[in-house]
Amino acid sequence: MWKVGKSMLIGEYAHNLDPKGRLSFPAKLREGLGETFVVSKNTDGCLCAYSHDEWSALSAKIRELPTQKSKAVQRFLAGSLEAEPDKQGRVLIPAHLREYAGLSKDIMVIGASTRVEIWDKTRWEDVCGNMTQEELSEIMDELVF
Numbered sequence: 252m253w254k255v256g257k258s259m260l261i262g263e264y265a266h267n268l269d270p271k272g273r274l275s276f277p278a279k280l281r282e283g284l285g286e287t288f289v290v291s292k293n294t295d296g297c298l299c300a301y302s303h304d305e306w307s308a309l310s311a312k313i314r315e316l317p318t319q320k321s322k323a324v325q326r327f328l329a330g331s332l333e334a335e336p337d338k339q340g341r342v343l344i345p346a347h348l349r350e351y352a353g354l355s356k357d358i359m360v361i362g363a364s365t366r367v368e369i370w371d372k373t374r375w376e377d378v379c380g381n382m383t384q385e386e387l388s389e390i391m392d393e394l395v396f
Contacts, residue, residue: 260284260362265372268358272349273341276300277360280367281336290348291331296374298344298352300334300367344369 264277276284280300289306293299301309313324330351334342344354357372370378 259364260367261364262362264360266358266360267356268344268349268354269341271343272346273337273343274358274360274369275339275341276336276367278340280360280362281340283362284367287333287335289331290334290342290344290369291328292348292351293368294327295368295378296352297371298348298354298369299363300369301365305365 260280260283262277262279264280266275266277268274284300284302288303289301291299291301313321313328315321316324330345330347332345332348336342348354352369353371353374354369355371355373359368359370359372359375361368361370361375
C-alpha cells in the first residue's frame with residue numbers, strides 16, 4: 252500500500268543487460284527502493300523489485316494464506332534475491348531469474364507504484380500492445396479516473 256510521505260515508483264526506462272547479467276537501475280527507482288531491495292519472479296513473466304517494507308508486507312500476506320497456498324507461493328518465490336546495487340547502480344540478475352523472465356539484452360524497467368517491474372523489451376511491447384484502448388478505458392472507468 253502506498254503511504255503519504257513514501258515515494259511512488261513511476262517511470263519507464265530502457266536499459267541494457269550487460270554480458271555479465273548486470274542491469275543498471277535508474278537512480279529515481281533506486282531511491283524509492285532503498286539501498287538494498289528484493290528481486291523476485293512475477294506471475295506475469297517479468298521480474299519485480301520490492302523495497303524491504305513492501306517485501307515484508309507481501310511476506311506477511313503470504314503467511315496468512317491457507318498452508319498449501321502459502322507453500323506454493325513460497326516455493327515460487329524461493330529464487331528471490333536481496334539486491335545491492337554497485338557504485339554504478341548495477342544489479343547482478345542471476346541466470347535463473349534472467350531465464351524465467353526471458354531477459355535478453357534490451358530491458359525495460361518500469362515503476363509500477365509500489366514495485367519495479369523488469370521486462371525483456373520485446374515481451375513488454377507485446378504486453379502493452381495486447382491491451383486495447385477499449386479494455387483500458389473500461390478499467391479506467393472502474394477507477395472513476
